[in-house]
Amino acid sequence: MHVWRKFDIIGEVVHSYIVMSIVSLIKRHYRSAAVLLGVFAVLFGSLLFVNQALANSDNPVVKAGEKLVNIYDRGAGRTVITKARTIRETLKAANIKVDEKQDVIEPSLDTDMAAEKYNINIYRARPITIVDNGKRLKVTTAQQTPALIAKAAGLKVYPEDKTALNKTDNLLVDGAGLVMKVERAKAVNFVLYGKESIIRTHAKTVGDLLKEKNIKPGRNDTLSVNALTAISEGMKIELWRNGKQTVTVEEEVNFETEKIQDANKDVGHKEVKQVGEKGKRNATYEIEMKNGIEISRKEIASVVTKEPKKQIEIVGAKSSNTFSGSFAEALARLRSCEGSYTSNTGNGYYGAYQFNRGTWASVADPSKYGNATPAEQDEAAWKLYQRRGWSPWPACSRSRGLQDIYR
Numbered sequence: 001m002h003v004w005r006k007f008d009i010i011g012e013v014v015h016s017y018i019v020m021s022i023v024s025l026i027k028r029h030y031r032s033a034a035v036l037l038g039v040f041a042v043l044f045g046s047l048l049f050v051n052q053a054l055a056n057s058d059n060p061v062v063k064a065g066e067k068l069v070n071i072y073d074r075g076a077g078r079t080v081i082t083k084a085r086t087i088r089e090t091l092k093a094a095n096i097k098v099d100e101k102q103d104v105i106e107p108s109l110d111t112d113m114a115a116e117k118y119n120i121n122i123y124r125a126r127p128i129t130i131v132d133n134g135k136r137l138k139v140t141t142a143q144q145t146p147a148l149i150a151k152a153a154g155l156k157v158y159p160e161d162k163t164a165l166n167k168t169d170n171l172l173v174d175g176a177g178l179v180m181k182v183e184r185a186k187a188v189n190f191v192l193y194g195k196e197s198i199i200r201t202h203a204k205t206v207g208d209l210l211k212e213k214n215i216k217p218g219r220n221d222t223l224s225v226n227a228l229t230a231i232s233e234g235m236k237i238e239l240w241r242n243g244k245q246t247v248t249v250e251e252e253v254n255f256e257t258e259k260i261q262d263a264n265k266d267v268g269h270k271e272v273k274q275v276g277e278k279g280k281r282n283a284t285y286e287i288e289m290k291n292g293i294e295i296s297r298k299e300i301a302s303v304v305t306k307e308p309k310k311q312i313e314i315v316g317a318k319s320s321n322t323f324s325g326s327f328a329e330a331l332a333r334l335r336s337c338e339g340s341y342t343s344n345t346g347n348g349y350y351g352a353y354q355f356n357r358g359t360w361a362s363v364a365d366p367s368k369y370g371n372a373t374p375a376e377q378d379e380a381a382w383k384l385y386q387r388r389g390w391s392p393w394p395a396c397s398r399s400r401g402l403q404d405i406y407r
């Protein structure tokens with residue numbers, strides 16, 4: 001490492017000495033032209049020498065493999081020549097310590113130094129008192145801009161908010177350091193011709209707000225509040241154009257729910273297999289306004305911008321009185337619900353298992369329909385069960401807890 005400030009000082013002293021000496025010679029030998037010419041020659045040569053020396057001090061010679069680095073720390077500059085490979089190594093060799101957790105170093109400490117010249121800026125962490133609408137918050141940070149200082153303190157500052165960063169004028173309250181004052185803009189819910197948005201403003205009145213946002217109401221427009229009304233936090237202002245107009249708004253789209261019955265889960269069981277998500281759509285309406293009041297609305301277009309995601313639920317279908325005995329016992333339970341061997345409803349269904357003529361003919365002798373013995377009816381029920389399970393008797397099989405375990 002080489003420090004060039006000493007050479008700067010020596011050059012300046014030599015420069016001053018030469019000038020003073022030449023002035024003295026001129027006073028003593030002003031009558032001699034030859035001496036005068038010699039004096040000017042000496043003056044010119046001396047100035048060239050000193051200026052070249054000063055120029056060399058500002059631009060020191062950098063050898064192969066070395067780098068010229070300007071370090072700015074707390075506003076003070078320092079120039080060093082180094083063979084360090086990273087910013088970290090350069091600062092260490094220059095005996096400059098930094099707090100890696102709070103100080104900000106640009107470029108970063110682990111930046112590889114491939115070029116011949118570098119500027120290193122060190123921003124030291126310092127205490128800052130943030131005054132936000134009268135509330136005080138202290139933070140220690142190296143950030144330089146109000147937005148980044150607020151972010152370091154966990155505060156959200158909007159572009160419309162006013163900020164000022166200055167030295168404290170009250171050491172007893174704020175202590176040493178800086179004070180950043182935040183003057184919040186008021187948030188207003190503004191509906192402009194049907195389009196609703198949140199805007200922030202420092203305007204005093206509604207009329208001032210319209211001027212600030214360059215909004216010029218037309219002759220047929222209606223303002224929901226008087227233009228002289230004072231702006232307050234969270235207030236709602238609407239500007240409508242009388243007559244028919246179109247507005248486009250974003251709306252939610254509800255999701256569908258698919259229920260899957262699980263015969264192995266008890267009735268009342270519910271399990272969400274896939275959580276549904278609402279979609280979004282842009283809906284365009286033709287609305288008619290009169291004196292700022294909507295008197296009709298008609299949807300004329302709709303575009304889905306995000307498809308809804310279906311919700312899938314598993315629901316129990318097993319009765320609490322589940323039966324798992326023999327098939328003969330299962331048929332007995334089924335008969336206790338469907339009817340007796342001689343039952344005749346008079347509407348085309350007959351017997352213990354309420355066969356209609358077509359179903360009976362598919363599994364038994366058609367000529368026996370309506371007068372089959374109990375054994376023949378049981379056999380027909382067995383054959384039908386083998387083909388279709390308990391589905392021909394959905395209500396009774398479910399109420400009696402019959403399981404499809406026999407085929």
